[in-house]
Amino acid sequence: MNHSEKSGSEMELATFYLGDACCGINILTIQEINRLSDITPVPLAPDYVKGIMNLRGQIITVIDVGTRLGMTCGTDTGQRRNIIVRHENESIGLVVDRIEDVICIRTEDIEKPPANVRDIQERYFDGVLKTDKRLVSVLNLAEVLSAQESKH
Amino acid sequence: MSLTSDELMAAFVDEAVEHLSSIENDLLTIEKAGNAVDQSLVNKVFRAAHSIKGGAGFVGLANIKELSHKMETILGLIRSGNLFPNSEIITVLLMASESLKQLVGNVAESDAMDISDSLKALDSIPHEPPSLSEKTIPTAQTLIFQKPPAVQIPEQARSSLPEFTPEPFPVSDIYADMQIPQEIVLKARKEGKQVYLLRVDPAQDGLFRGKSTVDIIDELKIYGTVLSCRSGENPGDTSDGTFRAEAAVVQIVFACILNPEDMALLLEIDKTHLTLIDDATHSVHLQESPVIQPPVLVPPPGSIAFADQSHGDADKHAYVEIVPAADLRSPMPVVSTSHPGILFPSKSEKNHPADGSPTSIRVNVRILDALMDLASELVLSRNQLLKSITMYDHRQTENIGKRVDHITSDLQRVIMLTRMQPVGNLFNKFPLVVRNMARDLGKEIAFEIEGADVELDRSLLEAMSDPLTHLIRNAVGHGIETADVRKNLGKPGVGKIMVRALNEAGQVVIEVMDDGAGIEPNRVAVSAASRGFVTEEQIRVMSEKDRLNLIFLPGFSTSAQISELSGRGVGMDVVKTNLDALGGLVDIDSAPGRGTCIRIRLPLTLAxxxxxxxxxxxxxxxxxxxxxxxxxxxxxxxxxxxxxxxxxxxxxxxxxxxxxxxxxxxxxxxxxxxxxxxxxxxxxxxxxxxxxxxxxxxxxxxxxxxxxxxxxxxxxxxxxxxxxxxxxxxxxxxxxxxxxxxxxxxxxxxxxxxxxxxxxxxxxxxxxxxxxxxxxxxxxxxxxxxxxxxxxxxxxxxxxxxxxxxxxxxxxxxxxxxxxxxxxAGEIAREASPVVRTEIDPLNLLIFRNATDEQFAMPMNQVLRIERIRQCDIQSLGGVRTIQYRSGNLRVFSIDEIARVKPLADCEHLLVIVFMIAGRELGVLATGPVDSVITDAGIDGDALKQPGIMGSMVLNGNTTLLVDVLEIVRTLYPDWFTDTAGAKRSLSVNATLLVVDDSRFFRTQITSFIGSEGYEVIDAEDGEAAWKILQSSDRHISMVVTDIEMPRLNGIELTERIRSDARFSGLPVIALTTLADDRAMERAKQAGVNEYQIKLDKERLARSIGALMSERIKHAPESE
Structure with a gap:
């Protein structure tokens, strides 16, 4: 969805950490951010599915974004959060290691992912963004949440 | 099209679907009726096609409109008696309704779909007489009914149709009164609509009888666009007193695609009340009106003018003007508000996603009321609960909690009801499927539906459509043979297929039965084996049923061989897969040459x-x-x-x-x-x-x-x-x-x-x-x-x-x-091993204790369930001990009440073994541990025999007393048995039964039990002995009760001998066994056993003897 917005409009990016990497997603896709509550693991599910949980009477799938992106996860420092996003009429939880702040960016500032991003990861990223402090990888939510298995 | 709101479209689709669902069956009925055409049915179909046409025209769906219009034309011919609804015509109509269904199913793309086939077919039906067919084609010129010349004056109209219009309608007056901008009329005509002036008298006209102006307008909106409306006395009508007494006549300028005749029929009004406005009349009258009658240009106070938003562009001009009648009984004052939007809310602003699933359902008002009641009760309870919580009133909180629990379950139940729909909605499409297929295949099939009112969750119903259609197609295609083949087989030429729904134990059972060729289990098995699903060895040990069930194996039906099978094995795996997804179970029963029955068991709801x-x-x-x-x-x-x-x-x-x-x-x-x-x-x-x-x-x-x-x-x-x-x-x-x-x-x-x-x-x-x-x-x-x-x-x-x-x-x-x-395979192999097992009858027993050191047993098959209770739960009222069980009271007793055994152990927790006897549930108090054992230990019927105890055996090293439940209950509640005993005595005159059992214990048990029922009993220790008695006995044996497993000649062989001997052809045989084993039962049934009963379940045995006896006595006069 971010592809189409590269015309130069502003957008707000909610940023979070997966291990050491700072990632961001369009804040408009976020429904709410919760602490990690009881997650029921689903045996035989794809490895990136952390489990399912009860979100006010609705059962939602919780995705471990780190595993999905093939990243090494940081240790749980009690700061893990569950970002509930609304995508294709379904609420899905994304487990991230730590929530950072919301930054306001211009979409034209998003650059192509660096060449050394590995193949698997490439499709999950729309690009990277340089801020004063750090590099933010902008996630392509549609790819991250696609139910297709990642091609290796 | 662009003017149409999604909501209107949805309403149209809903209605069209409803109409279409009935059209098919009605057409079939019409076809069946042949000469004796039910006129009302034809009318009904005609109207259905008609409404679809009207709606389609309104929402701007050209294809649907055209197709339904052509159908309507044909139906009109049938209705007028100018066309005989023969099979060909009905087929074409059915085909058209089928493609109409497809169009309606996808309205968004309906105009892009190719319907030329259906149109051609419809056109090919000779339209005769030509005058009539012409009449039904709406061309403005030919169809203007009673087209008044521009200068026509009221007197002329009055004189031309005096019998229909006691108060003739002064056309020009109305035009003068009503303000219809010309562009609206032109625009409507451009959209292919006709503009009418409609004069409705709610006091008289059929469809609108007793309705308010608003209702009339609402109703008209279904068929077209209301351009202008005027309610109230006609200012010029002072001459006629009747008008003033009645409710106000409503005059409506109305645009729709229907021709005048259809309009009149649709609205059930007299044609004379309907005037078609063509360009000429319109303009002339507008010009001339001031001459004849001064127009009411300014509405009187209290009148309402508002835009009808559903008309889109024309909104600016179109408005409905409602002038309340002088009489205050008019419904209009209710809406005397400056916000007319409340009355006709704008629909075009709402946007509903146009996905395939239906967005609205019809709910019975009763159910809605019940929901409202429950909701208010819930609110009430919530308030009480909050109060009691703040007051720390624990007792009260608990009470209200219970109430909330009740209300919640009621609420759940009622809400589920809103999802329930009769299976008839689904079944009704099958007559067409069967008819069409049977026609194509040249078969004669009578199709029956039973239990169409059984209700099922709508989502389940939808999901059942494909599997059921498949099963029925199978039945027609592979099940039923052609008439010739059937006649050769000695069957009636017309095959029978039946779909039946019934409620059973909180589930819905749907059965598809046919009396066709059936499925040969062996052929299924051979096919399965040849495809490597099972091994030959496995097949050898499979029961017939298992072999049949092989057709449900995934991937089974893809085989070419199976499709050639006579029977109905095709695609069953697909059916099963579908049903699995629904949580349903499927079972198949088939007798080669006689037919097939497929039973589907479904939960009531998936939710x-x-x-x-x-x-x-x-x-x-x-x-x-x-x-x-x-x-x-x-x-x-x-x-x-x-x-x-x-x-x-x-x-x-x-x-x-x-x-x-x-x-x-x-x-x-x-x-x-x-x-x-x-x-x-x-x-x-x-x-x-x-x-x-x-x-x-x-x-x-x-x-x-x-x-x-x-x-x-x-x-x-x-x-x-x-x-x-x-x-x-x-x-x-x-x-x-x-x-x-x-x-x-x-x-x-x-x-x-x-x-x-x-x-x-x-x-x-x-x-x-x-x-x-x-x-x-x-x-x-x-x-x-x-x-x-x-x-x-x-x-x-x-x-x-x-x-x-x-x-x-x-x-x-x-x-x-x-x-x-x-x-x-292993199991069967073990059974077939040389070890002689035939004389051993394993018994399935439930072991329990009364006093902690005495072990008892009773046959497991009599036990319904075991409840765990506290001793204080037992209430003693009037000498009868009861416990709360489910929603009622359960009588309980302990064995020591009858048998001389140690008293029931005095412990806090007790067990109640619930069983059913004489149609009632009863409980035996017991203490643990309980266990189920299968034993072949011998029973000693003498040593420890006493009232309530049949005998004893050694189980797990403990002497165990076998409880005679029936005897105990008979002693405790003799009145429970009086009826049955009396009935038996009257039937058992001169009846002699032959009891065959190799176990002395069982032989004496059964003999004495049957004897106590009032029958004469002869016993034999094995089949051979019994056979001798049967042949030699000068006494007439009325029935044989035999054990299955016996040395020398077993029960099956005995039965086979009896059956093969003409002398004993009508002799009932009851087989007894200690274990209810499906396979054994099947074997026994094949041998010709009438009933199959479990030993020790005396009550059931008595019932079955009684039933067979009474049957025999009924037939006796004929045979003897």
Whole structure:
């Protein structure tokens, strides 16, 4: 969805950490951010599915974004959060290691992912963004949440 | 099109679908009726086509409009008697309605669809006489009804049609009164609509009788656009007094695509009240009107002018002007408001997603009212609850809690009702399917529907459409033979197919039956074997039913061979897969040459299902009750005896049969756990298989331990030492193992949920059982769609999520089918082994105690369930002891009330063994441990015989008294049996029964029991002896009651001999056995046994003797 917005409009990016990497997603896709509550693991599910949980009477799938992106996860420092996003009429939880702040960016500032991003990861990223402090990888939510298995 | 709001479109589709659903069946009825055409039915179909046409025109769907219009034309011809509805015409109409259905099913693209075939077919029907067909084509010029010349004056109109219009309609006056901008008329005409002036008298006109102006306008809007409206007395009508007395006449300028005749028919008004406005009249009158009558240009106070928004662009000009009648009875003052939008809210602003699923359903007002009541009650209870909580009134809180519980379950039930729809909605499409297919195939088929009013959840109903259609197509295509073949076979030429729905035990059963060729189980089996699904060996040991069931094997029907099978095996696997997804079970029954019956068992709803909650690993899972047959807990000490390994698979012996075991933990790849009895925590279990067993020594320790710690008295303790097995090599240190090692204790008990997929029964091994609960099924997200083994998820009482297990998936994942075959093979092989087993009748008994040191037993098949109660739960009223059981009271008694045995142990917790006798439920008080045993131990009918005790036997080293339940109940409640006994005596005059049993105990039991029923009894010790008696006896034997397993000549062979001898052709034979075994039962039935009864279930035996006797007596006068 971010592809189409590269015309130069502003957008707000909610940023979070997966291990050491700072990632961001369009804040408009976020429904709410919760602490990690009881997650029921689903045996035989794809490895990136952390489990399912009860979100006010609705059962939602919780995705471990780190595993999905093939990243090494940081240790749980009690700061893990569950970002509930609304995508294709379904609420899905994304487990991230730590929530950072919301930054306001211009979409034209998003650059192509660096060449050394590995193949698997490439499709999950729309690009990277340089801020004063750090590099933010902008996630392509549609790819991250696609139910297709990642091609290796 | 662009003017149409989605909501209107949806309303049109809803209605069109409704009309279409009835059209087909009505057409079929018309066809069947032939000459005797039911005019009202034709009218109905005509109107249906008509409404669709009207609606389609309104929402701007050209294709639908055209097609329905052509249909309507033909129907009009039929209606007027100018066309005979022969089979060809009906076929064309059916085809048209089918394509209409497709169009309506996808309105968005309907205009792009090709309907030329249907149109051509419709056009090919000769339109005669030409004048009539012309009339039904709406061309403005030819069809203007009573087109008044521009200068026509009221007098002329009046004189031309005096009989229809007592108060002729002064056309020009109205034009003058009503302001219709010309562009609106032109625009409407451009859209292919006709503009009418409609004069409705709510006091007289049919469809609008007694309706308010607003209602009339609303109704008209279904068919077209209301351009202008005027209600109230005609200012010029002062001459006629009747108008003033009646409700106001409403005058409406109305645009729609219908021609005048149809309009009149549709609205059930007299044609004279309808005037078509063409361009000429319109303009002339507008010009001339001031001359004849001054127009009311300014509405009087209280009148309302507002835009009809559904008309889009024309809104600016179109308005409805409602002038309240002088009479205050007029409904209009109610809406005297400056916000007319309230009356006709704008619909075009709302945007509804136009997805395929229906967005609205019809709900009975009664149900809505009930929901409202419940909602208000809930609010009330909430208020009370809040109050009692703030007041810390615990008692009150508890009471209200109960109330809320009730209301919630009521609410749930009623809401479910709104989802229920009669299966007739689905069934009604089948007559057409059958008819068309039968026509194509040249077969004659009578199709019947039964139980169309049985209700089912709408989602289930929709999902059942494909599988059922398939089954019916199969029945027509492969089941029913052609008339010639049928006649050669001696069957009636017309084949019969029946679809039937019925409610059974909280589920809905749908049966598809035919009297066609049936399916040959052997051919199915051979085909399955040739395709490698099963081995020849497996087939050899399969029962007929098992062979038939092979057609449900996934991928089975893709075979070319099977499609050539006479019968109905095609695509059954697809049907089964569909049903699995719905949580339904399918069963097939077929007699080659006689027909097939397919039974589908469905839950009432998919949304809420009763389930058993179990746990495996650290998680809870739900097993739908529909799949659950029973729960089995094998105590640690018995695991060794009951669980065996066949290859790598584990099986358990259950009532003499082998049940394959599937471990949930293994299938799902999660770690097993068990509850450590000391710490009460779940601990990871490291054993590889149950069959890794303990030594004799530790086994005994385990038993002791279990007695001490087992909290569940239902679990029996088997004190027999288990067979010696060397301790399993493990990572445990020897020293540790020598001690009271936790691995060898009660924790090793196996919890097995015996589940059935309809075809396969297997045991699902779980770590622990929890409660049975009604759960709300929620779907899993899209990431888990590919994940097998789950039917969804549910939220538990504590807010956590539990997965619902899919028993079918699990069995497939475990590769169960082939294993089942292998096991059966093994089983049969064992049975056929040279060991003579025929004389041993295993008995399935329930063991319990009364006093702690006396063991009793009763036949397991009489037991309904076992309840655990507290002693204080027993109420003694008027000398009768009862307990609360389900919603009523259950009478309970203890054995010592009749038999001279030690009194019931005085302990806090008691067990109640519930059984059914004489049509009533009763409970025997008992103490644990209880257990189910299958034994072949001999019964001693003498030594310990006493009232209430049939005899004794030695079980597990304990002398066990066999309780005679019937005798006890007869002694306690003699009045329960008076009716049946009286009936029997009257029937049993001169009746002599022959009882054949090799066991002396049973022979005496049955003989004396039957004797006490008032029959004469002769007994024989085996089949050979019985045969001799039958042949030699000068006494007339009325019935034979025989054991199955006997030396020399067994019961089956005896029955076969009886059946093959003409002298005994009508002689009823009741077979007795100690175990209800399907296969044995089948064998017995084949041999010609009339009834199959369980020994020791005297009551049922008596009933069945009585029934057969009365039947025989009924027929006796004819045969003798």
């Amino acid at each position: 809420i299902i009763p389930s058993q909650i179990v746990s495996a690993g650290n998680e809870r899972f739900a097993i739908p009750q529909i799949n659950l047959e029973e729960l089995l807990r094998i105590p640690a000490a018995k695991v060794k005896d009951r669980v065996e390994r066949v290859g790598s698979a584990e099986v358990v012996r259950l009532r003499g049969k082998l049940l394959p075991l599937v471990r949930v933990t293994d299938i799902l790849g999660i770690q097993r756990t068990y509850t450590d009895l000391k710490t009460r925590q779940r601990v990871v279990d490291r054993r590889v298989a149950v069959a890794d067993r303990r030594s004799r020594k530790t086994s005994l320790i385990a038993d002791d331990f279990e007695i001490e710690h087992n909290p569940d008295p239902l679990v029996a303790i088997d004190s027999r030492p288990s067979a010696t097995a060397s301790p399993k090599a493990s990572d445990q240190s020897p020293a540790f193992r020598a001690g009271p090692d936790r691995r060898y204790r009660a924790v090793s008990a196996l919890n097995i949920a015996v589940v059935s997929t309809g075809q396969i029964k297997y045991g699902l091994v779980v770590d622990a059982f929890h409660d049975a609960e009604e759960i709300v099924v929620k779907p899993l997200g899209r990431h888990l769609k590919t994940c097998r083994g789950y039917a969804g998820a549910t939220i538990m009482g504590d807010g956590k999520v539990a997965l619902i297990l899919d028993v079918n998936d699990l069995s497939e994942m475990a590769g169960l089918f082939s294993m089942d075959g292998t096991l059966r």
